[in-house]
Amino acid sequence: MTSQTNPKTPGPRSGAAAPAAAAHRWAVLAICCVAAALLGIDNSVLNYAVPSLARQLDPTSTQLLWIVDVYGFVLGGLLIVAGNLGDRIGRKKLLLIGVTGFGAASALTAYAGSPETLIAARALLGLAGATIMPSTLSLVRAAFTDPKERTTAIGISSGIAAASFALGPVVGGLLLDHFWWGSVFLINVPVMALVLVAGVLLLPESRNPNPGRLDWVSVPLSIAGMFGVIYAIKTAARDGVGAHSAWIAAAVGAASLLVFLRRQTRLADPLLELKLFRNPAFSGAIGANVVTMFASTTLSLGFSLYFQVVRGWSPLTAGLALLPGPLSAAFAAPLCAVLIPRIGRARTVASGLVLMAVSTAGLGMSDTHTGYWQLVPLLVLNGVGIIFTFSVTSDTILASAPRTRTGAAAAISETAMELGGALGIAILGSVLSAFYRSNLTLPGGLSGAQVDAARESVSGGVETGGRLGGTAGLQVADAARHAFVDSLHTTTLIAAAIMTLGAVAALVTLRNVPAVLPEQHEYGAGTGPSSEAPAGQASQSRPLPTA
Template identity: 40%
Template sequence: MNGSAPTTGAGHPARWAALAVLVLPVLLTSMDFSVLYLAIPAISADLAPTSSQMLWILDIYGFVLAGLLITMGTLGDRFGRRLILLIGATIFGAASVLAAFSTSPEMLIAARALMGLGGATLMPSTLSLIRNMFDDPHERAKAVGVWTAAFAGGGALGPIIGGALLNYFPWGTVFLINVPVLIVLLIAAPVLVPEHRDRSGARLDLPGAALSMVAVLPLVYAVKHAAEITGWDARASLATAIGVVGAILFILRLRTATHPLIDTSLLRNRRILGALTAITLGIMAMLGPNMYLAQYLQLVIGQAPLTAALWMVPMTIAAMSGAMLAPQLRAKTSTAVAIAIGFTTAAIGLAVIALTPPSDGAVIMVAGGVILAAGVTTVMTLATDIVIAAATPEQAGATSAVQETGSEFGGALGIAFMGSLGAAVYRSELDNVGDIPAAARESLAGAREAAASLPEQLRDDLLAHANQAFTSGLTVAAIGAAVTMAILAVAIPWLIRGAEETASTGASEADNDPEKRSAANASSPVEEETPA
């Protein structure tokens, strides 16, 4: 992988070409969270999975990815971030082919798990390489904006691309589209992206890596399981207890290990904690309503999957715009004020979503989603920049993985908590209606299935009640999320403002004084940068 391409220092134009290469795996990793949803009917018809197997097909990718992020980020720090990126891309591509040609539910579950393994190497590797390639804080903020836009855009593009493919091709094509993109990455990255690794001689803390998985995996499982059953049972409680114990042991290991996976000073920094909280809860606020939006467009209004996906395009554009414009907003105000504006915007978007009526409300729903998406990605971009800017060069991968783990938890929490709250309201409203089929009480999809076998008048009455109950649940969930965003608009800026003033003063002095900038660079921990 060694060649003659130049390194991408602060003033070298190749860093932007390298960034273009690095957003490719970000797009794919994000897309694979959502691209599968539209393929569920075709997969069910072809492979006939049980309900439990289908849940694992959907969840195993994110489950494995979340559990391995910190470990894979640390491996990148130790052995080379570009190397781990390329290995992960190879695994991801091979697993995509395996998934596309799966002949049984078990084979597809295994393939999705391997995709999660590959995805866990891609996300922290790309973000840590950006941290190393962009020394200038203003350029780095723009680069993080591009990265965030790709992440947000990938999640929104997944259903659109999936819907288009499924109109003409078998369900396996939703996985095969990964392959040509990854081939481009594998060819271009060794040429354009410089290698970075920690040369301090620190060993990989294997007990710490194991404890990180013991902490993360049970907690992610608990949240996902609670979302599936729309409640909290003994299994979720047990998994939570195991995860909490694992988290305590992991923190103790970080404090006692000679070479801990993560710099413990980061966990004591209120600015970093504020940024991680913003990332986790910001993602939660965006993904929860997205789940409702897809169901509203398809189940309440009755749109086809591809039509529903196209209605979500404005949200994609808004999300990418928010990410790209966040650095300019910060330049005109400050990080704290810009984050406050982002959270306030998100709260307004959720308030608009809460106004969605039981019928003909697509315009209101999408308008609220556009405002929400712009606000959340503004927060995501600025908070992510805070986290990776605080990382030492040696631990950029592990620190980026912590940020990604927060995103994973946020997504799971959004679907679990907003989904559970909406489901509770849905059932409560239908309990007050007369004779309702049991399937209709479980979900809006169940109501539509039950209504299909009823006479016309009964069918229309059932669907009217179900649509009203669904939008009532949506309203309650959106209001709860809006209140949360409004609180964060005050709390997060308060957490980071004091530290920001000190950091900004030091950064401004260094930016304006070449000698101070050189001295700061000279005093930074030594890390090897290998040309491509």
């Protein structure tokens, strides 16, 4: 049982000031949500601009791959460093630096005149995104100290972040229908300018008052390790596990991470605080996030192809078709604050994973003529499951870390999700491709090049059929569509099984985590006043609930 201060002790604000303080907290949430949502949109919009920019800039195949991938490489490699930097220099300061950089890099990206400039601009976007991601979560965590309000706020933030990924195709489709490819990036500039002005005026500063020395040796080790691992996973997913560059990157990344982790155990002020993982609430929530991201990539990957290639819908129509899932996640987010006190955190996370498993299996049973309105309830169910999982795990991760380390905790959470998503695309994407090739039965009379193109992917199969024309072309295209649908059936069942196992694991790992998580001021403790205070203010003691 944690100790409590006197519940009758008056807080720092009372009477007429309370509504103003509450309004200010929700304004902080709104600013952070807008910044995080723009990152989500930007992360998914590029794929829809690639055909247009490829025609204008004429990049080589290698340059095109770097244009697509460099953002994720830099973002994933710098999250841990950026989260720690926010704890040290101030999370507001780091967010405002990142917002400014993101706006400038977006303008550079929009007007890039060569592939090399575009690659550099996308790398700068990844750098700025790495500073924004952990800062938004940790600022929300600092603003909402009441456990119930904090859970609601983080749930809303998670819901909007989930919805933003699906808005990318919609925003991209609308802009590309009327403007040039750079418009999908230029739209970031006024939004980030608005966030910058609002952030300067309204965001409170918070930081670790005693961060200790920054170990400069750990910084390059962390970057090299994360960059190498993410590069290896993405390269293996695209070029196969036999790709030499993937193995070299994996070796460099693994060796760097091993040295980095060993070094962290010996430092008084480590860059990555491994003590966080001693808390079962923290480690259990991180594990649930990895499983969720790993398995849920099947839908985002498979159904983008299903709607656009199998059904022949435009990118904008496909984006709109997927929108019910993320929108339901945004609207269902506040329900988590109601569910947690009634059934607990473990059961809420497990329920979310079960809902995702059921909806994933159901969506995977679609055929080439399934009516869209049959899919809508399953998409809604999937969105609700996602938010039941992510809002609770995000709140658990941030609440179970000391307030002085919320930036680092948020960075670990985001890094784990990046790795889970990359692994899901690499492994389940490979499974999907392997089943597609094994299920594909092509008619005779095709050349070797035509067979290879059709077997490469469902897009290649449909395009090969279109180029052939006539009866043979129709047979090739239909064979590709049916082979892909059959492979989607099997792959989504595998993903659903993984989610079900994740639900069982969540029940075990989070079973002793209380519904109400008090403020953490030491590792694994929730007693005493916080050692961290907003910049310029003294720390205030407040009543703490019993764990």
